[in-house]
Amino acid sequence: MITSIARKEFAEIVRDGRFKWTAAIMVLLLLTAMLAGFQKYTTAMRIQQAAQAGTNQQWLDQGDKNPHSAAHYGNYAFKPAGPLSYFDNGISNYTGTAVFMEAHKQNFAIGRPASDQSAIARFGDLSGANILQLLLPLLIIFLGFTAFSGERESGTLRQVMSMGVTNRQLLWGKALGVGTAVMIVVLPCIVIGAIALSMAGSVDHAEGMGTRIAALSVAYLMYAGIFVFLTIAVSAMTKHARTTLMVLVGFWAFTGFLMPKAASEISKFTDPTPAFGKWMADMRAHQIRGIDGVPPFVKFAKYTKEVFKEYGVDTVADLPMYFVAVRLQKLEEYDYPVFDQHYGMIRDAYAAQRKVQDRLGLLAPTLPLRSISMALSGTDLIQHVKFMTDAETYRRNMVVKMNDYLSKAAVDLNATSSSSNYMRADEEVFAIVPPFVFEPPALNSMMAEHRNNFILLALWLAAAIGLAIFATNRISMERN
Amino acid sequence: MLKLIISHEARQIIRTGALWSILALLVAAIVFAAWAGGRSIDRQIEGAQAAEAFENGMRNHMRADTEKYEAQVLASGEEYQFAAVRHSPGSGPPQGTNAGAVGAETSLYVTLPPTGLAALSVGQSDIQLNYLPVSMATTLDITKNLELENPINLATGSFDIAFVVIFLLPIFILAMSYDLLSSEKERGTLAMILAHPISIRELMASKIISRAAIMLAVVLGFGIIALLTVGTGLDTADTWLRFGLWMVATLLYSAFWFALAVLVNVYGKNSAANGTVLAGIWLILVVIVPQLVSMFATTVYPTPSRMELTIAARNAQTEAEKNFMAKLDEYYYDHLEFVPEGKGKAMDFLTLSQANNNSIEKAIRPLYDGFQDQLNKQEELVQRFQYLSPAIMMQLALNEVSGTSADRYEFFLNQVYSFHDEWKEYFSTKFLQRYPLKPADYDNFPDFSYEEQPFSVVMARLVPSLLGMLILFLGVVLVPFIALRKYQVAAR
Numbered sequence: 001m002i003t004s005i006a007r008k009e010f011a012e013i014v015r016d017g018r019f020k021w022t023a024a025i026m027v028l029l030l031l032t033a034m035l036a037g038f039q040k041y042t043t044a045m046r047i048q049q050a051a052q053a054g055t056n057q058q059w060l061d062q063g064d065k066n067p068h069s070a071a072h073y074g075n076y077a078f079k080p081a082g083p084l085s086y087f088d089n090g091i092s093n094y095t096g097t098a099v100f101m102e103a104h105k106q107n108f109a110i111g112r113p114a115s116d117q118s119a120i121a122r123f124g125d126l127s128g129a130n131i132l133q134l135l136l137p138l139l140i141i142f143l144g145f146t147a148f149s150g151e152r153e154s155g156t157l158r159q160v161m162s163m164g165v166t167n168r169q170l171l172w173g174k175a176l177g178v179g180t181a182v183m184i185v186v187l188p189c190i191v192i193g194a195i196a197l198s199m200a201g202s203v204d205h206a207e208g209m210g211t212r213i214a215a216l217s218v219a220y221l222m223y224a225g226i227f228v229f230l231t232i233a234v235s236a237m238t239k240h241a242r243t244t245l246m247v248l249v250g251f252w253a254f255t256g257f258l259m260p261k262a263a264s265e266i267s268k269f270t271d272p273t274p275a276f277g278k279w280m281a282d283m284r285a286h287q288i289r290g291i292d293g294v295p296p297f298v299k300f301a302k303y304t305k306e307v308f309k310e311y312g313v314d315t316v317a318d319l320p321m322y323f324v325a326v327r328l329q330k331l332e333e334y335d336y337p338v339f340d341q342h343y344g345m346i347r348d349a350y351a352a353q354r355k356v357q358d359r360l361g362l363l364a365p366t367l368p369l370r371s372i373s374m375a376l377s378g379t380d381l382i383q384h385v386k387f388m389t390d391a392e393t394y395r396r397n398m399v400v401k402m403n404d405y406l407s408k409a410a411v412d413l414n415a416t417s418s419s420s421n422y423m424r425a426d427e428e429v430f431a432i433v434p435p436f437v438f439e440p441p442a443l444n445s446m447m448a449e450h451r452n453n454f455i456l457l458a459l460w461l462a463a464a465i466g467l468a469i470f471a472t473n474r475i476s477m478e479r480n
Numbered sequence: 481m482l483k484l485i486i487s488h489e490a491r492q493i494i495r496t497g498a499l500w501s502i503l504a505l506l507v508a509a510i511v512f513a514a515w516a517g518g519r520s521i522d523r524q525i526e527g528a529q530a531a532e533a534f535e536n537g538m539r540n541h542m543r544a545d546t547e548k549y550e551a552q553v554l555a556s557g558e559e560y561q562f563a564a565v566r567h568s569p570g571s572g573p574p575q576g577t578n579a580g581a582v583g584a585e586t587s588l589y590v591t592l593p594p595t596g597l598a599a600l601s602v603g604q605s606d607i608q609l610n611y612l613p614v615s616m617a618t619t620l621d622i623t624k625n626l627e628l629e630n631p632i633n634l635a636t637g638s639f640d641i642a643f644v645v646i647f648l649l650p651i652f653i654l655a656m657s658y659d660l661l662s663s664e665k666e667r668g669t670l671a672m673i674l675a676h677p678i679s680i681r682e683l684m685a686s687k688i689i690s691r692a693a694i695m696l697a698v699v700l701g702f703g704i705i706a707l708l709t710v711g712t713g714l715d716t717a718d719t720w721l722r723f724g725l726w727m728v729a730t731l732l733y734s735a736f737w738f739a740l741a742v743l744v745n746v747y748g749k750n751s752a753a754n755g756t757v758l759a760g761i762w763l764i765l766v767v768i769v770p771q772l773v774s775m776f777a778t779t780v781y782p783t784p785s786r787m788e789l790t791i792a793a794r795n796a797q798t799e800a801e802k803n804f805m806a807k808l809d810e811y812y813y814d815h816l817e818f819v820p821e822g823k824g825k826a827m828d829f830l831t832l833s834q835a836n837n838n839s840i841e842k843a844i845r846p847l848y849d850g851f852q853d854q855l856n857k858q859e860e861l862v863q864r865f866q867y868l869s870p871a872i873m874m875q876l877a878l879n880e881v882s883g884t885s886a887d888r889y890e891f892f893l894n895q896v897y898s899f900h901d902e903w904k905e906y907f908s909t910k911f912l913q914r915y916p917l918k919p920a921d922y923d924n925f926p927d928f929s930y931e932e933q934p935f936s937v938v939m940a941r942l943v944p945s946l947l948g949m950l951i952l953f954l955g956v957v958l959v960p961f962i963a964l965r966k967y968q969v970a971a972r
Contacts, residue, residue, distance in 0.1 A: 051787035094631035111786035118862040123770035242751035261639035265516040275527025276628045281534030350630045
């Protein structure tokens with residue numbers, strides 16, 4: 001019985017001219033979006049790889065100079081695009097793509113693509129993810145909103161029920177019919193996407209591509225399921241097809257457009273991002289007065305005394321290491337906790353905001369899906385934070401290596417105060433700093449981080465099915 | 481007769497629960513948006529003030545040192561002297577006497593003040609930094625900073641009043657009017673009404689007028705309330721002029737959506753079909769077309785790569801440095817604090833480092849100018865695509881009116897660049913002359929105040945968008961006006 005109901009529902013949908021149009025538009029958009037995304041992705045990867053190789057070479061070719069000056073010259077870390085960024089570009093347009101790593105300063109990433117694009121870019125990217133998050137639900141609503149209310153209006157619902165069909169059979173039959181129609185639209189795209197993917201797999205050696213795609217498919221299928229059952233539930237509960245449509249379109253606009261923005265504003269309220277000027281002023285003041293209230297130069301004076309005592313000497317000239325280099329490294333290290341605290345503050349605020357927004361997924365299923373999708377595509381905050389952390393670790397190591405080398409190689413400079421007698425290092429010395437390599441966060445940890453989002457989606461799906469069962473159970477001959 | 485129908489419609493609308501809830505939602509959205517927009521502007525102002533206070537504090541500290549020194553000199557009868565640059569505290573004349581140290585180590589924050597309407601349309605102001613530190617550093621150092629914001633929030637966009645107007649207002653308008661004729665037809669009341677001496681055009685007009693009146697009263701009323709609560713500069717004509725233009729844009733945009741609802745209604749389909757079509761059109765015009773245009777623009781006219789620019793700029797910088805280094809003790813070039821105190825030489829380092837900064841800037845400037853040229857060309861092309869969607873026109877118009885467009889920011893940047901030159905000139909001249917700065921000189925440092933874009937420029941950028949919307953509206957409204965003659969009154 002269920003299959004014949006499904007067959008009827010499916011046939012009705014597919015024969016409708018509207019279905020053909022919407023399906024065609026959707027497939028076309030999906031393919032266009034994926035193609036354009038893929039083209040952008042390959043270009044971006046090519047440029048990133050060339051730029052990283054270029055800057056590594058520049059580091060070596062910077063010319064003979066004092067190792068500490070070399071640390072000032074520094075190096076760049078260029079961020080690679082996420083492995084599935086052509087499906088979901090996530091926040092990539094709004095994060096910097098290059099970090100300048102230099103002595104004394106921790107820097108933000110610069111080169112945010114959105115800053116170089118027109119205001120139109122703020123409408124968002126037409127990506128595969130966006131289409132599935134926003135267009136797919138509307139397609140489902142369009143295909144399914146008449147499932148019960150349409151039949152009720154035309155009077156066929158009574159007839160069907162008089163044939164002894166149970167409410168349960170009706171529900172699953174209709175869900176199956178609508179679901180199949182949706183799949184007819186979406187499956188070809190997924191297949192084409194997967195083929196394109198396997199052909200292009202060589203661009204990036206991302207971990208667990210198969211797992212990523214499988215988990216993404218599960219998440220999007222759950223999302224589609226939520227809308228299929230919600231549509232059927234609302235259709236069973238409302239008297240007129242036009243009311244069904246109003247309610248469903250209203251919910252769609254709420255979850256897809258209103259809630260993401262509202263959630264973002266709410267999270268900015270609960271966990272405010274400090275304004276740049278305030279944050280910068282606080283950090284600079286903190287650097288000057290010292291993390292523990294002891295200014296760096298006082299700390300260093302104390303340290304100098306300790307070193308003198310340790311080596312049993314009275315003047316710098318007698319020390320077995322170049323003390324200027326030691327001082328540079330010490331000053332560097334006094335700043336570590338200040339950087340950790342202030343940059344950490346921003347990182348924490350962002351993470352807290354993300355959690356708040358994820359939790360608001362209780363009200364809107366688009367929110368957890370969006371988070372999962374970005375994470376698995378490697379274009380979310382976790383990925384970016386890892387990149388920034390890697391760059392900072394690299395920076396500190398680079399500076400330590402240069403200062404260390406200087407402190408050992410220029411011991412004889414302690415005795416002279418002549419500046420013309422300085423130490424010069426060459427390419428061989430610079431080569432002790434290995435090139436920068438970004439290690440994307442492990443897939444396991446990403447999945448663990450988003451466990452709650454999967455749970456939220458499952459809850460939504462369960463609630464939608466429950467509502468559909470409840471609504472169809474209430475349908476009776478007498479009331480129709 | 482028209483009046484009667486309008487008042488009848490209005491009464492009907494007022495008694496319909498669904499419409500009240502739609503209006504209540506709209507009002508809630510406006511209030512929320514005003515709150516959020518206000519917070520966003522407050523945050524910018526707070527950031528600018530904190531940064532300014534810090535830098536002024538640094539400078540005042542230097543000034544206080546020179547005051548102490550001046551008193552000491554006056555008491556002892558010594559000569560008021562110039563101090564070489566050094567970073568560790570010591571005795572002798574303070575750093576505040578050195579114009580090079582003051583001009584290079586402290587910055588003056590220059591601010592782009594928000595217009596009165598900035599809180600209504602956050603626009604591009606969340607990805608620009610509206611206060612920049614001007615010092616003797618290169619222009620690139622000055623403009624490299626970004627306002628801090630969670631990239632998730634930037635990607636999502638602000639829930640400001642512009643969002644309510646562009647995204648939500650059409651939904652409310654369509655929800656109110658998707659079944660204008662179809663519902664009467666389905667209930668069978670349409671034929672009855674038209675039996676009275678009233679034409680279907682008049683009926684349609686009265687239905688639209690009553691709904692538009694209610695909707696616009698809400699938008700205008702709450703728009704003014706929003707302006708009064710989160711707007712600034714309410715005593716200036718500029719703010720009210722901008723608000724007037726804002727309302728004109730909103731009016732045109734709303735008119736378009738009402739006309740669209742009428743257009744769909746005249747084709748005589750049932751309410752559900754009308755709803756489907758209208759929801760689809762909304763999606764296409766407000767979401768898909770803007771995203772397609774954006775995708776098209778960035779694919780066909782890709783933005784030049786920042787990464788490639790960085791590499792090229794660095795090559796130029798390395799070249800400039802290498803030539804310079806031949807004559808320089810580069811180590812001390814990076815660490816002025818280790819320059820031994822003495823005559824002549826120590827001072828050369830700041831001179832040379834400034835000279836080096838200049839040579840780097842000269843070497844990389846053409847690269848950045850070329851990059852900016854390319855960006856501007858792309859921007860121009862993108863601007864032409866705006867006519868494909870009223871939502872794009874509306875967004876560009878509202879950003880322009882609210883002074884949160886990229887265009888106004890560039891106008892500000894150009895003023896910042898010339899002020900930067902002025903600042904460098906002032907301090908480097910004094911420094912090269914070894915002129916010892918006195919406390920009184922601190923009052924005469926160059927100061928910045930933003931000169932607003934002439935209104936004609938704003939209008940010139942605004943008019944195409946407004947005209948585009950007007951033409952679109954006229955096009956949409958003309959079709960149903962003609963087609964209504966053939967409307968099938970009774971259901972077949």
